[in-house]
Amino acid sequence: MPVKIIGIDPGSNITGYGIIEISGSSHKAISWGCFRLKRKTLADRLLQLHEELSEIIQIFQPNEAAIESVFMSKYPDAALKLGHARGTAMVTMAKHGLKVAEYAPRQIKQSVACYGAAGKDQVSTMVMRLLGIKEKPIYDATDALAISICHAHMRSSKLLAAK
């Protein structure tokens, strides 16, 4: 039975999302894009993220969810800002009954580009190739699709290991 996975690349201004459908070993891109948080106050920007992500979840009905686990910033202020968006995305997905898997950036890059220190452009190129996407999406979206692909690989490994 096909499974839909939503991947989220959270950011304090732009949060990318990417939904793929997997069936056996085949992957298909379903939807991708980003939420640009533009409202005036922080609380309202987080509400915008919650509302727009909820809408995407309601439309595409993903079965599983994944997000990047580690943030390497040296700056506490940037980490706090990212935490707001990441927490909002996680609670929104949990509220819709989705279990949220977390993967380290290296693991995600390794999964799509076979190289843990791959650059954004390499990740983007590989995501487009793996999913047969013709027009280059914004990096936030390809990063999010990469997270979905990583989750697809990890769950297959787990399923195989459980057999």
Added chain:
Amino acid sequence: MPVKIIGIDPGSNITGYGIIEISGSSHKAISWGCFRLKRKTLADRLLQLHEELSEIIQIFQPNEAAIESVFMSKYPDAALKLGHARGTAMVTMAKHGLKVAEYAPRQIKQSVACYGAAGKDQVSTMVMRLLGIKEKPIYDATDALAISICHAHMRSSKLLAAK
């Protein structure tokens, strides 16, 4: 007309809340306590915070909300963790139609203890005195009540200035 204010002191493990009712220049404590996030995964802990805070909002129907604005940690990891809880609390309050005011720690301490560098114990003692609370609450709750009191002072100043 009396106005109910909810103050939130977010934390990655414990989030304090404090609700006061103001009528003219009088303040009354309505409810205070904390949410101890104990579920297994981060997404589930944030969902727990969202659910328990939503319940408190539904029970006490506050009209206005306030939260601490600045986090002084030197550690990005701690800031990211706090951001998750802070973002979840903010989006939950915004979802319930509450406008969320933000105040710096110094401003909050100044507001209740007349001293911006007051310690937790001083803040707690002053909050108890100002609100006539007999039994010492957990610091997370007195900090949250201090945030509500700070908002009460700031909105009165604004209302006076607008006259």
